[in-house]
């Protein structure tokens with residue numbers, strides 16, 4: 001049987017902090033689709049991971065971005081530069097923030113918080129905003145709309161899962177075999193929970209999205225933070 005998808009691992013080390021992110025590659029009849037691509041500067045690691053999973057980077061036809069955060073779209077501009085044939089997609093709501101037409105919402109959130117931060121956290125706040133000011137925007141070639149279905153990954157559907165950001169999307173298999181949650185859900189212990197509620201732009205909406213995700217009762221949830229979780 002043709003493979004439906006592969007889960008990649010991007011590992012980042014800063015000081016004694018380690019972070020692993022889990023982008024996914026979905027295989028379709030005509031398309032090979034990467035879902036999210038890591039922080040800025042991840043191109044080499046991405047390419048290495050693709051080869052490790054027997055995927056030619058030049059075979060990628062599309063990059064789907066679940067939302068505008070830098071751990072998801074940070075390497076999009078460098079990937080597009082290296083492989084210009086890759087089409088970039090995101091929801092129509094996220095698109096203007098990713099392409100730089102509108103100021104990134106995480107930067108707006110960081111700037112609004114900066115004055116309220118206690119003195120010992122101001123440097124961290126500044127660093128966070130600086131990271132977003134340096135973030136390279138990238139043009140969205142084709143917006144994605146909720147409920148659109150594709151043959152990727154054995155047959156899938158784009159679903160709207162707002163809250164973390166207003167136009168966040170997730171991808172579910174039509175046969176319930178998996179869901180790619182993005183940041184609409186992370187694994188904590190053995191449960192799916194809202195990712196970093198303190199970063200949620202709309203926490204009530206994020207909770208509703210999480211409930212919807214759980215209700216789909218997929219056999220496997222692939223979370224960008226935390227990896228894969230089988231029911």
Ligand SMILES: [Zn+2]
Nearest residue numbers: 069071183224
């Ligand atoms: Zn994230």
